[in-house]
Amino acid sequence: MDDDEDFRSLFFSEARELLEQLQEHLNLLAEDAGDDETVHAAFRAVHSVKGGAAAFGFDVLIGFAHIFETVMDRIRSGTMQLDGSLAQTLLRSGDVMQILVENTESGSEDSVPGMARLQAELEALAGVEPSAAAEPAAGDDSPSADSDLDEDAVPEASEIIVRITPDESFAEAGHDMVRLIRSAREKGLSEVHVEGQVPPVTTFDPRQNPLTWELVFHTEGPVAALRSFFTIYEHAAQVEFLDSSDDYLEEDLDASDDSQAQDAPAGDAEPDTDPARGSLAAPNADASGESGSAQKRGEAAKSLRVEISRIDRLVNLVGEMLITQAALGQQTADIENREMADVALAVDTMSRQLRELQESVMAIRAQPVKSVFRRMPRVVRDLSEKLGKEARLELHGEHTEVDATVIEELTEPLTHMIRNAMDHGLESNDERDTLDKPRVGRIRLAAEHKGERVIITVEDDGRGVNRERVFAKALERGLVQPDDRLSPPEIDMLIFHPGFSTAQEVSSVSGRGVGMDVVKRKIQSLGGRFAMTSEPGKGTKFVITLPLTLAVMDGMTVSVADQKYILPLSTVVEALHVTRDNGRRLPDGTHLLERRGEYLKLLSLRHALDLPPREQGTEMAIVVDTETSGLIALTVDELIGQRQIVLKSLEANFKKINGISGATILGDGQVALILDIPALMNISPKTGAPAEVLH
Known part of the structure; x- marks a missing residue:
């Protein structure tokens, strides 16, 4: 049972990877940027998932994948021409495949919205009867599986002999004869005979397979069902079918039934899918039709799955x-x-x-953040259908790498932000026509590295924030007072309050006021921050700043009031002395530092952290890049030096403190707090250096 659970986990892991590749290929086809190889790759992905699902009897997934695969095969054979409408159908089919895999993994029996209608659409495209939607995939020996293959059916209780001789790649491909035999019992296996001799242990090479296995089946089902079961081994073993009189039953396995001919045409190697193992590694065929299994084995040796x-x-x-x-x-x-x-x-x-x-x-x-980004087109497509809006999602920086623990937490906030852009940001099609905007709305999702942080941007070209409505709603809820004079950015940030929504009524998409609040809490829990800008009639832009890792970082140690603090090294630009010559104070109380002809805002950490004033001596100014507000200067007592620090969550071990992003343990055992400069600026926007050094 433990092995079965391991193989199930492996199947779902590889299925997710294959479906990500499928979505990537389908997106290329939808954008008219793909070619014949893109179609072949998409077909192989669907076929591989179906083959792995057949090993575990996931009937719903198998049935949908089978009809999806049939349509893909018609496209790659040239029988059906790919156009924009068909590409959108394929994209929605890929979405359903992903949901089916997710539901199957979680054990959920929930129906997939729109699946029945989409499956009927695929059946019409494939030119099959509606009943064929329930047709089991290759490998299922029920009579309905090959009802159109009566000429291939065997007489009642016929005996079929399968001789299988593994080659050197059999074990390397992850196959195991013992598990093969266990799975074959469900196909009517009654006897097993072994020919050959196992060499002594001292000279035995596990890669060699000196034995030939003869499997005897007593079955009432068609030969095609057995052929489907064994086809996945043909690239790692010699497989022969005989009847009880030792006559060969059709030498060409691929010609045994029409569905298998579709699955494995000339020049296209079958995926290496072991029904017992659930492995979905699919070798690529080269132009000559050779499977490239050696290349696959080389690639497998270079990677390792680790929890x-x-x-x-x-x-x-x-x-x-x-x-x-x-x-x-x-x-x-x-x-x-x-x-x-x-x-x-x-x-x-x-x-x-x-x-x-x-x-x-x-x-x-x-x-790479691609694993999260690739889920968002499905969100856009679903909402386009629900809201009746046309939209295009542009993805940039998908290969930007982030710590895996950060990526795991990104799906929820990004989903809410995309939903917000679709529902509240983009106008309706008619409204965009009236405003002389492109009918298809644009949402841009991008990621990029900046120092030891990653910047994720979600931007739309919609109507922007209706600040009058936001303020009125905040006034209604008691979040503001009628005489409050809020700046546009302050009004914009009101949408992040728990339960806040400007929707006129609650729908399946919005209205409960939980979306943007979830974004705020999730980003803060990751040690990140966000900024928002909006221009009425032009659109809205959200900028999320997250640490690349939640574990280790380089930091600059500074001292303030005999306490040590850490600045992220990636933000530090340089260090200067604060004197009467380079310090300035404006009439409104803002303090500035002159730096080679330019003036930087001066922030006193003593004042911001509410520490005792400095009695005497000159202060140091550390110039840092705030990422969103440009350069500022921080006054500290002493610059100690650079060190590598291990990040510890202050919120998990104590409580959240504004202006502090975490803590670390120094070499002497002391705890040093890690400063969050943008947060400190928001707490004390005009905090400056001591008056005695400024004029």
């Missing part, structure tokens, strides 16, 4: 090692004894090696 929990434990261990190394480094920093100098050198060497280890481990956890 994320194991990587998390490794990351935590590296973090603890970094803390220990920092403690050793601090204790050996002041060693002057020559005999102990070697110890200090060894600690320094260990520090470099730990850094390389940390970078390698973090590279393992880094994943």
Whole structure:
């Protein structure tokens, strides 16, 4: 049972990857940017998922995948021409496949909205009778599976013999004769005979297969059902079908039934899908029709599936090692004894090696945001149909890599933001025509690296925020007072209050006021922040800033009032002394620092953190990049130096504090807080340096 669960998990993992590839191929076809190979790749993805599902008897998924696969095969054979309408049907079919896989994995029996109508549409395109929608996929031996193959049916209780001789690639492809035999029992297997001799253990090579297996089936079903079962092994073994008189039953396995001829035409290699194992690795066929299994085996040897929990434990261990190394480094920093100098050198060497280890481990956890971005077109398509709006989603920076733990949490906020853009942002088709805007609305989803953070942008070209309606709604709920004078950005931020919505009525899309509140809480829980800009009639733009990793980062240690704080090193530009010559104070109380002919806003960390005033001495100004508000200068008592820090959640261990994004443990065992500069600016926008150094 444990093996079965492992194989089921492997199936779902590989199915998700294949469906992501399918969506990518279908998007290319919808954009008229694909070619024949794109069609072939999309077909193979659907076929591979169907083959893996057949191993576990996921009938609903098998049935839909079968008719989807039939339509794809008609397109790749040239029988059906691909146009814009058909491309949209294929995209919706890919969405249904994803939902079916998700439901199957969770054990849910919920119906998929619109599936019956879409399946009927696919049946019409495939030119089959509606009853064929329930037709089991290849590998199912029920009479209905091959009702159109009466000429291939065998007499009642016929005996069929299958001889299978594995080659060297059999085990490397993940096949196992024992599991094959267990699965074959459901197909009518009654006897197993083995020919050959196993060499001594001392000379045995597991890659060699000296045995030939003879499987005897007693079945009333058609031969085609058995052929479907064994077709997936033909690239890793020699498979022969005989009847009880030792006569061959059609030498060509691929010619046994029409559906299999569609699945494996000349020049297209079948995917290597073991019904017992659920492996969905599909080799690519080259122009000559060879399967390229050697290439597949080479690629498999270069990758390894590891549970994320194991990587998390490794990351935590590296973090603890970094803390220990920092403690050793601090204790050996002041060693002057020559005999102990070697110890200090060894600690320094260990520090470099730990850094390389940390970078390698973090590279393992880094994943492209594509896995999240590729889910959003489905959201747009669903809402386009529900709202009656035409929209196009543009994806940029899909290969931007982020820590896997961050990616896992991005789906929910991005979904809410896309829904908000579709429902509240984009105008209706008629309204856009009236405004002389393109009928098809545009939503742009982009990601990019900036230092040790990733910037994710969601932007639409819709109507923008109706600030009058937002203010009126906030007034109705008691969030503001009639005489409040809020700036446009302050009004915009009201939409993030819990339960806030400007929708006139509650619908299946919006009106309950939970969307943007969820976005706010989720981004903050990830140690990130967001900004929003909106221009009436032009559109709205959301900018989310997230850390690349939630584990380790480079930081700059500073001291303020005998307390140590950490600034993310990626934000630090330079350090300057604050003097009467370069400090300025404006009449409104804002403090500035002159820096080579330009003036930067000066923020006193003492004042912002409510620490005692400095008695004497000059202060340092650390110029940092706030990412959204440009450069500012922070006044500190002392600049201590750079170090690598292990991030610890302050909210999980204590409580959330505005202006603080987390904490770390220093080499001497003290806890240092990690500063969130944009948050500090919002808390104290005019906080400046002490008056004695400014004029």
